[in-house]
Amino acid sequence: MAQIYISLGSNVNREHNLRAGLTALIKYFPNYQHSSVYESEAVGFNGSNFYNSVLGATTQMPLQEVCHLLKQIELENGRTRNDKKFSPRTLDLDLLFYDDVICEQPAQLPRDEITKNAFVLQPLAEIAPSFIHPVSQQSIASIWQAYNNPQQKLWKVELSLL
Template identity: 75%
Template sequence: MAQIFISLGSNVNKVHYFRQALITLQRYFPNLRHSSVFESEAVGFAGNNFYNSVVAAETQMPLADLCKLLKQIELDNGRTHKDKKFSPRTLDLDLLFYDDLICDTPAQLPRDEITKNAFVLQPLAEVAGDFFHPVAQQTIAKLWKSYNNPKQKLWKVEFTNP
């Protein structure tokens, strides 16, 4: 079984799409753990605030199949292939880790934005504090503790899991 961590993000009808994503992910990963939901300002473009969180799960699914599944869930929830990198989105599912695998295809692992964005690192620290980042050579908890970017503000929001 591979240990996986997936970030969730949305800034378009975010409560609805977050719920839909969690319902779908729970069908594939019944024992998933979900971080708190955080709200943050858009990074890289002017837009509505985002909801962000991270789920932890285990899977026997091969990496390529998992990547295809996450893209299909995005498409099923209104995402299009035409969406720019820095733009509003109904749903963004990014695989952060697949065990301690380091690769660039079919996904960049570990995902580069883990150490750069509070909206990824803080919820990841909630569900994977003891997980060892194979590139940074530190635990996620230690990375979060040393994170310092005052421009990125986020705050917990009330969110009831489906």
């Protein structure tokens, strides 16, 4: 069984799309943990605020299959393959970790944004504080505690997705 962590984000009809993404993921990963939902400003472009969260689960699916599944769920929820990197998103699902795998294909693992963006790191630290980042060899809690980017504002949203 592989331990996986997936970030969820949306800034287009965000409550609906985050709920749809989470519901779809739970069908494939029924034994899961889900962080609180956080609201953050768009990073890298001017746009509506995002809702973000992180789901943790275990799976027997191979890495490539998990990556394909995430892309399929995005497409089923209005995402198009032509979306620019920094643009509004109906649903953004990013695989953050697949056990301690380090690779660039079929996805960048661990995901580079983990240590750069509060909207990924804080919800991840909430559900996986003792998980060890395979590159830095630090716990997620330690990385979050040392995080310092006052330009990224983030606040918890009281939102029941299920």
